[in-house]
Amino acid sequence: MNEEKTIQLDRMRYTKNKFSSGFALLAILFDVFFFISVYGSDVGSWYYTILVGASILYNLIFMLAAFLSSEGVKNYKLGYSYLMIVLGVIQIVRIFIYPMRAHAATVMVQDVPVAVMGDGQFIRLIVYLVLSAACLFIGAVVGIQRSRALSAHLATLDVKPA
């Protein structure tokens, strides 16, 4: 390994993984855009089910978990990178819950069938969830790479990871 690479690795002992951490925070931001758009919709009584309550609860859990992951990956904690992958997978799965189901549904308003979700909102919501998931995946992959590299480097220095 050349000297530049070694120094680069050694720098990680004193610098944070702001790249992965930043992506985790960005994922939260896209999730916020997602739920603002969903909860802003009010078409008949289609949304008034237990699902919206579960969705709100999940968004809170997601934001907390993503924020914790952001702090964890910042300090090269490998476990939090895996948590980010799980959160990313769930964001993809969510596409099949609200956007898909709402887009396919119609409600009767004054005996006129009305689409619950227009094409524009449908695409926007999918983009938000995909971007949120992508940020989590990118952050997680970089986090895993860096955490492993740092652990290997610390092993050569005979220093225990913090």
Added chain:
Amino acid sequence: MAQLNIQHIDKIYDNNVQAVFDFNLDVKDGELIVLVGPSGCGKSTTLRMIAGLEDISAGHLLLDGKDITQAPAKDRDMAMVFQNYALYGHMTIYENMAFSLTLRKENPNVIHKKVLAAAEILGLSSQLNKKPSQLSGGQRQRVAMGRSIVRNPKVFLFDEPLSNLDAKLRGATRREILLLHKRLKATMLYVTHDQTEALTLADRIVCMSMGHVQQVGTPLELYDSPANKFVASFIGLPPMNFFNATVREGFLEGKGFKVALDASERALLMPYAGKEIDLGVRPENVLTEGDIPMKVFSNENLGMNTLVHGHIGGVEAVSNKISAKFRGWCDYKDGDQTTVGFGRKHFFDKETGVAIGREDKA
């Protein structure tokens, strides 16, 4: 190489108050100069003018022959260490030390090398991931120094860096600064009001009072041959004793005491025959053997030495007050009578305060 020439510098504030008068100094490469003086004497102002944090009202400042009088602080290649450390609380020690180089957009790998090298010098290698609040005062001051070292400046400027530390830590950090100077062989200017710091650290001391330079010299020169009464009273702890005395044939006569003069002293004081002068005697030059009567009013045992305070010549007046530093443990009681003598004496002109025999040098 960093040679600093300070030529006839004045500082006049907008309200016409002059803080520094005609400051002249040539600082050699690798020299540690200490600016010492009481609060408000202009030493910090002088340092800030050198750093570029204050405008220079008149005069010139040359660094390695290049005029930097009007150059902004960032272009002067000088690093300043402040009394209050000026560390960023939300950053780690590593980030604090790397900060100035990061701002300059230097290569992160180069920054890393420099920070680790500085941390090694200062014994901070194990503290790099901590925040300033987790460190002691002495360690924080070392971080502040480290931040200067990584920049590899031509001149280091220290503005009372030890004032916030307790006495024990101050002594330890002082020794570290001295070791750092020896190791880096850097040109350093150090401001303090503590004469112990000045005497222990300096290659040369600049003693200032009321904006004027009183004397420039090695610590020994300032201690042993003070240029005037101010320097004599400021350097040395406890301060020098002063007495009014009249020069007589072969002796000095004061209130209630007579002191014989040797041949060299007689020659020195010949122009002052019959005139009043100020006689200065350091406490450590007051001898237990002698014929000058002394009435003790205070006895302070310091272990190795004893500080004895009293009045001489049977006159209980401020002008006859004396402090003596005797070797060993003494047990004088209030009101005890003893006799003392004067060893090394200093003579000052009554009107000008200039040391007699140094008029040409003052």
